[in-house]
Amino acid sequence: REDVYSYEYEDGPGPNTQNLAFDLKNGFNTPWNAKILDILLEELKKRSVEEEWPFWRSDAYYKAILEDRYKRMRMVWRAAQPKVTAKGCLETAEEVEERLIAKRGENLKSVRQTTRRRNQVIELKKDGEDDDLPAWQWLQKLVKTLGDGGMSSEESDIENDVECVLRVKNMAWRRGIERELNIINNQRVLDDEIF
Known part of the structure; x- marks a missing residue:
């Protein structure tokens, strides 16, 4: 200082x-x-x-x-700084570590749920024998190929009370598939019970 x-x-x-x-x-x-x-x-x-x-x-x-x-x-x-507990004192190093591990666990759980929801759309399409099943299978393969960072998110996966970080990914090599990726985003509106 x-x-x-x-x-x-x-x-x-x-x-x-x-x-x-x-x-x-x-x-x-x-x-x-x-x-x-x-x-x-x-x-x-x-x-x-x-x-x-x-x-x-x-x-x-x-x-x-x-x-x-x-x-x-x-x-x-x-995020790694000690916070004031409900008792009015600062967290110990162990409590900080537990809080960070718990937060990481919540983030991983959210990612797993999102993956399950994507797979659920395909399963519902298979059961209903929909005509657009091949398109959805292709979209699923596309999203898996792009990975977690393949689509820009509206919010970052790091949440806090101080600032919201938006990460827009400008990937020139995938500009031509915005319409296809929007199909996946729009499905959230159509199938409320899945998402």
Whole structure:
């Protein structure tokens, strides 16, 4: 804290390039954190030249990625901070660990339920001998091939009371199948009992 204060309000030397440490209590745009992001940006650019990366990206592109990574890291750090219990005292390290494990379990349970729901649509189509069963089987194969990150979500899987993180995936290689993926999204409206 003293180094951060000294850098931001006095004539302190700033972050140590050999031992970078973010000020996680604040956002990425404070002078301390902005300096660290600038250091990382320069290192990233230097590496891209040394390793001869086959593509070029602007500084703004890399900066946006670094800022996004910082936000995610800060969110994880904040979730791991002790919270006040119902008794009015701070959680112990064991209680924090139990809370994080329980939250992870809830997220995994949600993913499993979503997978079961997708499979349930196919089973219902098989039982009813619907004409569109081959299309749904193809859509199921498509979604499995794309994986969990294949469709943009309206909300992130990390929930908190402070900020909602939206992650839009711009995947040029799959732009032509938006209509097909929307069929799956629209099925939620049509089959309330499944979803």
